[in-house]
Amino acid sequence: MSKSPSNPKGTRDFLPSTLSKRNFILDIIRKNFKLFGFLEIQTPALEKNSTLLGKYGNEGDRLVFKILNSGDKIKKANIKALSDNKLSDFSDSISEKGLRYDLTVPLARFVSQHQNELVFPFKRFQIQNVWRADRPQHGRFQEFTQCDADVIGTNSIIQEIELIKLYDSVFSQLGFNDLIFKINHRSILIGLAEYVGAKSKLNEFISIIDKIDKIGLDNVIKEVKKLIIDVSVSKLSNLLGENEISIEKLDNLFKESIDFQKGIEDLKIILDFISVDKSFNNEIKFDITLARGLNYYTGTIIEVISKSNNAVGSLGGGGRYDNLTSIFNLKNTSGVGISFGLDRIYLQMEKQKMFPKNLDNNFDIIVINFGVYYLKKLYPLIDLLRQNGKKVTIYPDKAKINKQFSYADKHKVNYAILMGENEFEKNEIIIKNMTDGTQFNYAIEKVNLDFFKKN
Numbered sequence: 001m002s003k004s005p006s007n008p009k010g011t012r013d014f015l016p017s018t019l020s021k022r023n024f025i026l027d028i029i030r031k032n033f034k035l036f037g038f039l040e041i042q043t044p045a046l047e048k049n050s051t052l053l054g055k056y057g058n059e060g061d062r063l064v065f066k067i068l069n070s071g072d073k074i075k076k077a078n079i080k081a082l083s084d085n086k087l088s089d090f091s092d093s094i095s096e097k098g099l100r101y102d103l104t105v106p107l108a109r110f111v112s113q114h115q116n117e118l119v120f121p122f123k124r125f126q127i128q129n130v131w132r133a134d135r136p137q138h139g140r141f142q143e144f145t146q147c148d149a150d151v152i153g154t155n156s157i158i159q160e161i162e163l164i165k166l167y168d169s170v171f172s173q174l175g176f177n178d179l180i181f182k183i184n185h186r187s188i189l190i191g192l193a194e195y196v197g198a199k200s201k202l203n204e205f206i207s208i209i210d211k212i213d214k215i216g217l218d219n220v221i222k223e224v225k226k227l228i229i230d231v232s233v234s235k236l237s238n239l240l241g242e243n244e245i246s247i248e249k250l251d252n253l254f255k256e257s258i259d260f261q262k263g264i265e266d267l268k269i270i271l272d273f274i275s276v277d278k279s280f281n282n283e284i285k286f287d288i289t290l291a292r293g294l295n296y297y298t299g300t301i302i303e304v305i306s307k308s309n310n311a312v313g314s315l316g317g318g319g320r321y322d323n324l325t326s327i328f329n330l331k332n333t334s335g336v337g338i339s340f341g342l343d344r345i346y347l348q349m350e351k352q353k354m355f356p357k358n359l360d361n362n363f364d365i366i367v368i369n370f371g372v373y374y375l376k377k378l379y380p381l382i383d384l385l386r387q388n389g390k391k392v393t394i395y396p397d398k399a400k401i402n403k404q405f406s407y408a409d410k411h412k413v414n415y416a417i418l419m420g421e422n423e424f425e426k427n428e429i430i431i432k433n434m435t436d437g438t439q440f441n442y443a444i445e446k447v448n449l450d451f452f453k454k455n
Contacts, residue, residue: 010134010142020359022145022346025174026127029147029340032170033125036162038149041124043106045131046097053098055105055296055324057207063132065142066095099131103148104296104321104337111152111335112328120153120333140313141343148318150337155322157269160300163338164274164284167304167316170340172281175354179282179315182303184290185267186319188250191260192288195253196236198228209240210291213310217241245288247271266300283307298322302338312348316340363391365452366408368418371398378419378429381447388449408434415452419444 007013014022033040046067053061068074078086078093100106103126111122127147134140149166151159164181171179189206190199198205208223215223217240224231239245239253247264254260267286274284292301299320306315318338325333349355365385367378375394385392395404408416418430423441431451432439442451 008142010136012141012143016362017360018346020362021350021355022342024355024359025342025345025349026147028173029170029342030125030127032166032173033147033149035169036123036149036166038123038125041107041110041126042128043100043103043110043126045099045129047100047106047109049092049096049098051109051328052101052105055327056101057203059207060101063134064101065099065131065133066091067097067099069094069096100128101132102130103128103146103339104150105324107148107150107152107337108296108321108324108330108335109328111333112325112330115330122152123150124152125149138312138347145342147340147342148337150335152325152335153333155320155334157266157300159336160266160270160302160320161273163318163336164270164302165277165280167302167338168280168282171304171315174345174349176306176348177281178307180305180307181282181284182287182290182305183267183270183284184287184301185263186298186301187259187261187263188254188267188288189291191250191254191257191263192236192239194257194259195239196224196232198224198231198236201227206291209289212240212289240289244285247286250288263299270300292317292319296321296324300336306348309348309351312344312351314341315344315348360412361391361414362411363393363413365390365392365415365417366404366411366413367392367394368401368404368416369395369398370418370420374419374421374424377424377427377444378417381417381429381444385449385452390449390452405434 049064049066052064056064069076073096074094076093078090081090081093107124107126111118125148127145129143130146131143134142136142149163151163164183167181189209190202192209193199193202193205204227205224208220208227211223212220217237220240221233221237224236225233247267250260251264271284271286274280287303290301290303292303297319299322301319302317303314304316306312316339318336320334320336322334324335325331367375367382369375382392382394395407405416413434416432416434418432418439419428423429426441427444428441429444429447430439430441431447
């Protein structure tokens with residue numbers, strides 16, 4: 001017996017009802033990106049492995065989907081590496097390209113490649129799919145859409161403030177009022193590593209700290225101790241174990257660290273600005289455990305979570321990266337950016353029933369089909385309605401009228417237009433309100449948009 005067709009785990013098909021809700025989110029994000037002065041770009045789904053690897057930390061590199069070489073290139077496979085169990089070397093020998101893991105590294109490649117065609121500072125937004133070889137679970141997919149906004153070519157702290165304001169604007173318009181914008185700084189994490197004796201393995205240390213919400217404090221301590229034998233477990237445990245730790249306390253503990261002072265200065269400017277902004281609708285707070293274990297972050301780090309549903313994970317995140325474009329031969333170009341987690345935002349809004357009810361209306365008006373002969377007379381009206389933004393569909397077949405009305409009900413249509421033989425002879429149409437069932441005859445030349453106002 002043949003198996004039923006199915007899509008790969010970690011990927012999804014989207015039915016029209018789901019896609020209308022996703023597009024509702026995307027429309028608000030895209031509108032705000034433009035309102036804040038960002039320009040849209042697109043990059044290929046495929047990138048060279050040399051572009052992707054080494055930018056995301058050890059954990060991230062393992063999650064890059066590599067694409068198998070084809071044709072004669074497959075003959076270059078390093079079979080000895082496979083037999084010696086050197087799987088990374090073997091993988092490199094059979095793959096030169098991968099699916100993009102995020103939109104930030106491809107952006108750095110894009111800016112470096114097209115630097116002579118761009119105007120700096122360059123503010124770009126990008127809404128495209130990314131792929132990660134992660135274990136599929138609730139709120140975590142192997143293919144998902146990222147919505148990014150980045151500024152390249154300035155190190156002004158104003159950009160961090162603008163991006164946090166952008167977050168607040170988008171999430172407020174979507175209806176969220178229970179979010180926490182967590183904020184930290186790479187320099188503070190460096191200060192933490194110095195304080196506990198872990199600076200020699202800084203990137204690995206940060207990657208472990210980043211997993212605290214997934215594996216818990218005890219397991220983080222175990223992994224750090226395994227990584228660095230002489231790390232100060234008591235200092236690390238005391239700091240990470242506190243529910244909230246103030247910047248002022250850290251300022252006293254890490255006062256010897258020059259790196260730390262830069263981070264403190266940046267965060268104080270941001271927090272002071274937001275604290276007096278009366279239009280800010282969500283909460284912002286410092287969190288020393290926020291690491292976002294990506295090697296390219298060099299400054300401020302931001303993450304958005306829901307107070308009411310931590311299980312879904314972060315709804316967005318980002319930070320500053322001062323050196324990323326230098327990897328692609330564009331030096332001294334600072335960048336900062338944020339990303340919206342479309343899929344998780346959707347799950348949260350669906351759970352909390354936050355979507356407008358009218359999104360279920362696939363179209364506004366249905367034209368009941370009595371045959372091509374009658375439709376000829378109706379088409380000028382249909383064209384007028386469409387030109388004025390009304391979504392009009394004509395039932396495809398000359399079917400029984402009850403079947404056509406049933407189709408309209410399933411699509412939650414507002415109005416139906418009917419022209420049968422009697423109406424044709426009188427040059428009239430019937431307009432039926434599909435919500436309350438009322439219907440009236442009108443001379444076709446007198447019909448206008450006011451006849452189709454939403455209930």
